Amino acid sequence: MNIQEIIQSPRVRxxxxxxxxxxxxxxxxxxxxxxxxxxxxxxxxxxxxxxxxMEEICAAGAAMQGQYTxxxxxxxxISPLQRQILVEKQLVSPEHAQNxxxxxxxxxxxxxxxxxxxxxxxxxxxxxxxxxLQLSGCWEQADAADDLLExxxxxxxxxxxxxxxxxxxxxxxxxxxxVMMHLPAxxxxxxxxxxxQRLSQLGLAVRGIYGEGSEASGNFFQxxxxxxxxxxxxxxxxxxxxxxxxxxxxxxxxxQQLRQKSAxxxxxxxxxxFGLLRYARLMxxxxxxxxxxxxxxxxxMDVIKxxxxxxxxxxMVCIRPAHLQQYSGLEMQPxxxxxxxxxxxxxxxxGTEHA
Amino acid sequence: MNIQEIIQSPRVRxxxxxxxxxxxxxxxxxxxxxxxxxxxxxxxxxxxxxxxxMEEICAAGAAMQGQYTxxxxxxxxISPLQRQILVEKQLVSPEHAQNxxxxxxxxxxxxxxxxxxxxxxxxxxxxxxxxxLQLSGCWEQADAADDLLExxxxxxxxxxxxxxxxxxxxxxxxxxxxVMMHLPAxxxxxxxxxxxQRLSQLGLAVRGIYGEGSEASGNFFQxxxxxxxxxxxxxxxxxxxxxxxxxxxxxxxxxQQLRQKSAxxxxxxxxxxFGLLRYARLMxxxxxxxxxxxxxxxxxMDVIKxxxxxxxxxxMVCIRPAHLQQYSGLEMQPxxxxxxxxxxxxxxxxGTEHA
Numbered sequence: 001m002n003i004q005e006i007i008q009s010p011r012v013r014x015x016x017x018x019x020x021x022x023x024x025x026x027x028x029x030x031x032x033x034x035x036x037x038x039x040x041x042x043x044x045x046x047x048x049x050x051x052x053x054m055e056e057i058c059a060a061g062a063a064m065q066g067q068y069t070x071x072x073x074x075x076x077x078i079s080p081l082q083r084q085i086l087v088e089k090q091l092v093s094p095e096h097a098q099n100x101x102x103x104x105x106x107x108x109x110x111x112x113x114x115x116x117x118x119x120x121x122x123x124x125x126x127x128x129x130x131x132x133l134q135l136s137g138c139w140e141q142a143d144a145a146d147d148l149l150e151x152x153x154x155x156x157x158x159x160x161x162x163x164x165x166x167x168x169x170x171x172x173x174x175x176x177x178x179v180m181m182h183l184p185a186x187x188x189x190x191x192x193x194x195x196x197q198r199l200s201q202l203g204l205a206v207r208g209i210y211g212e213g214s215e216a217s218g219n220f221f222q223x224x225x226x227x228x229x230x231x232x233x234x235x236x237x238x239x240x241x242x243x244x245x246x247x248x249x250x251x252x253x254x255x256q257q258l259r260q261k262s263a264x265x266x267x268x269x270x271x272x273x274f275g276l277l278r279y280a281r282l283m284x285x286x287x288x289x290x291x292x293x294x295x296x297x298x299x300x301m302d303v304i305k306x307x308x309x310x311x312x313x314x315x316m317v318c319i320r321p322a323h324l325q326q327y328s329g330l331e332m333q334p335x336x337x338x339x340x341x342x343x344x345x346x347x348x349x350x351g352t353e354h355a
Numbered sequence: 356m357n358i359q360e361i362i363q364s365p366r367v368r369x370x371x372x373x374x375x376x377x378x379x380x381x382x383x384x385x386x387x388x389x390x391x392x393x394x395x396x397x398x399x400x401x402x403x404x405x406x407x408x409m410e411e412i413c414a415a416g417a418a419m420q421g422q423y424t425x426x427x428x429x430x431x432x433i434s435p436l437q438r439q440i441l442v443e444k445q446l447v448s449p450e451h452a453q454n455x456x457x458x459x460x461x462x463x464x465x466x467x468x469x470x471x472x473x474x475x476x477x478x479x480x481x482x483x484x485x486x487x488l489q490l491s492g493c494w495e496q497a498d499a500a501d502d503l504l505e506x507x508x509x510x511x512x513x514x515x516x517x518x519x520x521x522x523x524x525x526x527x528x529x530x531x532x533x534v535m536m537h538l539p540a541x542x543x544x545x546x547x548x549x550x551x552q553r554l555s556q557l558g559l560a561v562r563g564i565y566g567e568g569s570e571a572s573g574n575f576f577q578x579x580x581x582x583x584x585x586x587x588x589x590x591x592x593x594x595x596x597x598x599x600x601x602x603x604x605x606x607x608x609x610x611q612q613l614r615q616k617s618a619x620x621x622x623x624x625x626x627x628x629f630g631l632l633r634y635a636r637l638m639x640x641x642x643x644x645x646x647x648x649x650x651x652x653x654x655x656m657d658v659i660k661x662x663x664x665x666x667x668x669x670x671m672v673c674i675r676p677a678h679l680q681q682y683s684g685l686e687m688q689p690x691x692x693x694x695x696x697x698x699x700x701x702x703x704x705x706g707t708e709h710a
Binding site for chain 1 (some may be wrong): 619620632634636694
């Protein structure tokens, strides 16, 4: 896919979660923060330096080949709505998408499993995104892309401090690894609070689905490392993977309890979500996300037939404002979006049945 | 139908509301309070007098013919569950059904449009029940039955005070006329409070669906006269009919407003009720009644297809505890009833569609 196709497509690589097992870990991401040695960092650079940084990085990107072939787009070349679609697909940050300028942009590979933001907080933010729990896979991909870029770019690097970044919390490896998890049973049993406290003690951050500052919606959570120094990237990924597997184990245990002790209540919860998603005629993003969380639990636990976890992930992305407007071909006010969102959900759920 | 068939049947006469027009008035009822002159009233009689009253009234009932042919049943001959079913069908009062004795009972005609409680608060409570707004029809039927009974019974009657009753508020005509109305649009627009205040000023009482002391559920209300003296029964019925028509007119006006100004919100409200009724797996009476109110509005306003107002009335009765247990053939705890209620609603709604 080229970038226009990625914008048009309902799915990109990280959303393609396999059906079958319980889909507790939705996706994995590794991002590396890098800066050019010869140019002031984005929080201090001037227009000319920004242009130069953009040019050098895009040239290095254009030279990447194979799995890592990327296409670059400057943000003045696409509309604010299209940039917002990239945000909703989690390929660029909300802050970065604010810039409609020729010196800000992104480079994407064909399935958008590699996304390189240019002139965001750092000159480069190299992100690898994959479905399910694949942090090592993400790291390998980001690392390989980083190596290819480094053949043509000179990074700001210090023998003692490692990679230098605009914000000191990113220094060292420059790596942030994160997973998006769906933890409805831990939430229902009231155990998530204790779990999150332990994660915090382990130096991990728990955030809402849309990253920093966003509230947790629909029992979806992002778990990421805070420490970027003193450990190798591989070790960090393995450490986070181990912790995530433990959290998934606890979620699974609660789901078994739910199935054994409250099967009817579970079916009721899932059935109500399904009934509202199918027959409501007005729906906010917030309500849709909460109901899709219940539906996802129903898919995982075989209460809902004819729908896979990737379908739910697709719906979670497609109901967001920019996607809704893109598919409808027109700008819409919030009330119109609530109408269109309900319609879209009903179109996508046709053929699905509650057991 | 005989009494056993009436108990088994999902519908009796007053529930048979015609499809088509908006079903704002669900049913009409006229009841006459009468007592025997020679026997102490039920609040003061002894066992022997109770037996004698029961015997005389049942003998008079047995002599009634044609449309008014009734069958009598003493309450020791049917189970508490069966008596509760008669309560839920609104054929006997909850208080009366408490008595499992041979000196308490009811006489019903074949379609249960005539129900004569024996040894309730008064020796006789003659009730006529019909679907829709038919107060004059109810009055004629109750009056005719009353005439037939009076050929064989000597009533307690005073030239000045009229029919004498256990409670002075019933003296005079002994008549209470009432209608059950469905007023969702007046409730949604917040206008019902003002309307009910005016009704109270006009000497009318507004009560919940299950009569005195019951809270209004699901926007269903009983409106009845308070005054039983100083006006003929016919005039009272005509007066109440006139007022009810005005209230119905106001409800209709609000429904038109709803259709014109908030069609989408209406469809959403009805759709959500439909979705929950079809897919919930646990449902309390209270929630079911509230959702059936929304569904009834949807039927009236053509948002729901394949269902008539009588189907909703039937559901409103069939989901009550005694009916649920009767149809399931077993006694059930509240949680089991919530399960069975959800199942029953789904069976009845099969084949119905939301437009």
